[in-house]
Amino acid sequence: MTDYFEVHGRDGAARLGELRLADPLTTPALADDHVEDAGSLWSEDREPPEGRDDRVTILPHRAFPSGTDEEVEEAFAVSNPDVDYPSAAVVSPTTAADHGTDAYVLSTAQGSVGHASALRDEVLAVREAIPADTALYLSGVATPRNAALLAYIGVDLLDAHKAVVKGTQGMYLTSEGEHFLSDLEELPCACSACQQPREEFSREDCAEHNENALRAELRVVRERIRAGRLRDYVEGQARHAPWLTSLFREFDDEWSYVEERTPIYRTSEISATTDDTLRRIEIQRFADRVTSRYRSRFDNPLVLVPCSATKPYSESQSHGQFHDAIQYRAHLVSMTSPIGVVPQELETTYPAQHYDTAVTGRWTETEIAFVARVLRRYLERNEYPRIIAHLPADYREIIERVEPHIDTPIEYTVEDHPTTTDSIANLMKALDGELKYGKRERQHNTVKAIADYQFGEGAGDELFADLSIQSRYPKFRAHTSDGEQLAAMVPQYGTLALTLAGARRWLESDAPTKRVEIDGFVPHGNVLAPGILDADAEIRTGDEVVVEGPKAFAAGRAEMFGREMTESTRGVAVDVRHVEER
Numbered sequence: 001m002t003d004y005f006e007v008h009g010r011d012g013a014a015r016l017g018e019l020r021l022a023d024p025l026t027t028p029a030l031a032d033d034h035v036e037d038a039g040s041l042w043s044e045d046r047e048p049p050e051g052r053d054d055r056v057t058i059l060p061h062r063a064f065p066s067g068t069d070e071e072v073e074e075a076f077a078v079s080n081p082d083v084d085y086p087s088a089a090v091v092s093p094t095t096a097a098d099h100g101t102d103a104y105v106l107s108t109a110q111g112s113v114g115h116a117s118a119l120r121d122e123v124l125a126v127r128e129a130i131p132a133d134t135a136l137y138l139s140g141v142a143t144p145r146n147a148a149l150l151a152y153i154g155v156d157l158l159d160a161h162k163a164v165v166k167g168t169q170g171m172y173l174t175s176e177g178e179h180f181l182s183d184l185e186e187l188p189c190a191c192s193a194c195q196q197p198r199e200e201f202s203r204e205d206c207a208e209h210n211e212n213a214l215r216a217e218l219r220v221v222r223e224r225i226r227a228g229r230l231r232d233y234v235e236g237q238a239r240h241a242p243w244l245t246s247l248f249r250e251f252d253d254e255w256s257y258v259e260e261r262t263p264i265y266r267t268s269e270i271s272a273t274t275d276d277t278l279r280r281i282e283i284q285r286f287a288d289r290v291t292s293r294y295r296s297r298f299d300n301p302l303v304l305v306p307c308s309a310t311k312p313y314s315e316s317q318s319h320g321q322f323h324d325a326i327q328y329r330a331h332l333v334s335m336t337s338p339i340g341v342v343p344q345e346l347e348t349t350y351p352a353q354h355y356d357t358a359v360t361g362r363w364t365e366t367e368i369a370f371v372a373r374v375l376r377r378y379l380e381r382n383e384y385p386r387i388i389a390h391l392p393a394d395y396r397e398i399i400e401r402v403e404p405h406i407d408t409p410i411e412y413t414v415e416d417h418p419t420t421t422d423s424i425a426n427l428m429k430a431l432d433g434e435l436k437y438g439k440r441e442r443q444h445n446t447v448k449a450i451a452d453y454q455f456g457e458g459a460g461d462e463l464f465a466d467l468s469i470q471s472r473y474p475k476f477r478a479h480t481s482d483g484e485q486l487a488a489m490v491p492q493y494g495t496l497a498l499t500l501a502g503a504r505r506w507l508e509s510d511a512p513t514k515r516v517e518i519d520g521f522v523p524h525g526n527v528l529a530p531g532i533l534d535a536d537a538e539i540r541t542g543d544e545v546v547v548e549g550p551k552a553f554a555a556g557r558a559e560m561f562g563r564e565m566t567e568s569t570r571g572v573a574v575d576v577r578h579v580e581e582r
Contacts, residue, residue, distance in 0.1 A: 051085030116246035167207025264542035307336030340374030349494030
């Protein structure tokens with residue numbers, strides 16, 4: 001529980017928060033001027049201080065270094081008092097729990113910096129043990145080089161202690177590394193401390209510069225979180241030190257921790273510039289849902305085509321040529337890195353229209369292996385009477401890896417390039433005699449495919465058994481055959497937004513429903529976290545949810561993940577779209 005810390009924005013495990021002090025502090029931030037340490041209990045007994053409204057008071061504590069025996073920690077455990085001012089508790093991975101404070105200081109952090117797996121384990125243990133709406137503080141570890149990654153893994157508060165000490169030792173810090181001051185011929189910074197000739201620049205100036213550089217880096221981090229683009233930045237920052245690269249990849253392997261905190265969709269674009277992009281939760285989640293939830297409802301042949309720079313693909317010149325040649329006689333599926341495979345019904349569904357990638361005509365082994373694995377799983381799940389590969393030569397190795405594992409032979413139609421006259425003619429000829437599917441079938445299959453992807457396998461048929469489509473793609477409105485609206489397609493994200501009727505049908509179906517239980521009030525606009533009694537643990541930020549309470553039934557979009565809803569005492573939990581008073 002916290003009274004003085006509130007999360008206002010999220011970008012995976014990174015959060016944009018506010019320490020509600022007399023002079024509020026936006027996090028991630030340096031805590032140096034906003035913290036007061038009540039002291040260690042190792043040296044003497046201490047009474048709880050009176051506290052201040054302009055500082056976070058670190059309560060009297062006993063800090064334990066890494067490797068301390070658990071029995072020792074238990075023997076010297078501290079009972080934190082219940083105070084009514086901003087406070088923090090000092091904890092280790094063993095002693096971390098809900099101590100009723102607004103922030104938690106990880107005592108073992110300094111000993112783990114440089115050791116990726118150790119720091120990963122400690123951060124995970126503490127983050128899982130403390131309430132979701134409290135701040136995590138790592139003291140004595142931050143530099144301009146590692147601050148972004150620390151924020152990315154869920155750290156809210158840092159300090160300038162390490163950066164200042166390095167400055168007094170003659171070590172000049174930048175966002176990409178550290179340099180001996182004696183080795184610099186000129187100062188590569190324009191901060192106030194560096195506005196002087198190099199020969200007059202002292203170690204005291206170096207300490208001031210290091211703190212300035214750290215503050216500047218955290219400003220960059222906060223803006224990246226606001227834009228939903230911290231991951232793109234961290235992919236580059238993590239490469240400035242081997243242990244940071246290891247820590248970055250260690251957290252990519254912590255699926256449950258990162259996935260729980262990663263939204264279902266974002267407004268920002270994914271920059272696919274490294275193989276590490278393939279490990280992003282958004283990419284892995286899309287591939288998993290396409291190969292475990294999605295099911296093709298077309299009886300026509302499959303045509304595999306390359307992606308396009310223009311998103312959604314159907315608006316590109318190349319895909320316009322493909323559509324003209326196919327004329328609804330085949331099911332179109334695009335192949336791409338980093339997404340994998342994208343059925344035509346899901347071309348607007350995040351992140352299929354929200355990424356950009358470097359195109360060189362040369363695939364890395366990681367890309368080939370990933371796309372081949374996704375394509376194989378897709379073809380094993382969906383049976384087609386024919387498979388036509390209308391793909392350029394650089395896609396050929398992917399197909400060759402998949403061919404031995406499927407029963408249907410693959411036909412090739414490209415000569416030189418997919419959009420040449422001969423290639424398009426080959427594609428048209430390959431589909432001679434195939435029957436077209438109609439507009440109604442195309443519309444229905446699109447809505448049902450999105451429902452499968454969004455709500456779970458079979459949800460499309462469960463929720464939209466009797467379906468009538470109104471409006472034009474990509475703004476379909478799904479109605480019953482009697483005219484009652486169930487959902488609307490959101491073109492920005494390629495998802496479905498439910499009406500109250502759609503929410504009721506979701507509850508009555510066998511598709512897993514994501515529910516939020518509220519207290520006895522009628523929400524108007526938002527449901528705040530304090531009003532939530534319970535929430536499904538499977539809820540992710542951006543999910544459609546059903547809100548139920550003694551006085552209200554509502555449908556809306558989750559603004560927190562499920563566990564965060566039940567643990568938080570501040571913040572918007574659900575953005576309510578439709579509500580009915582009971």
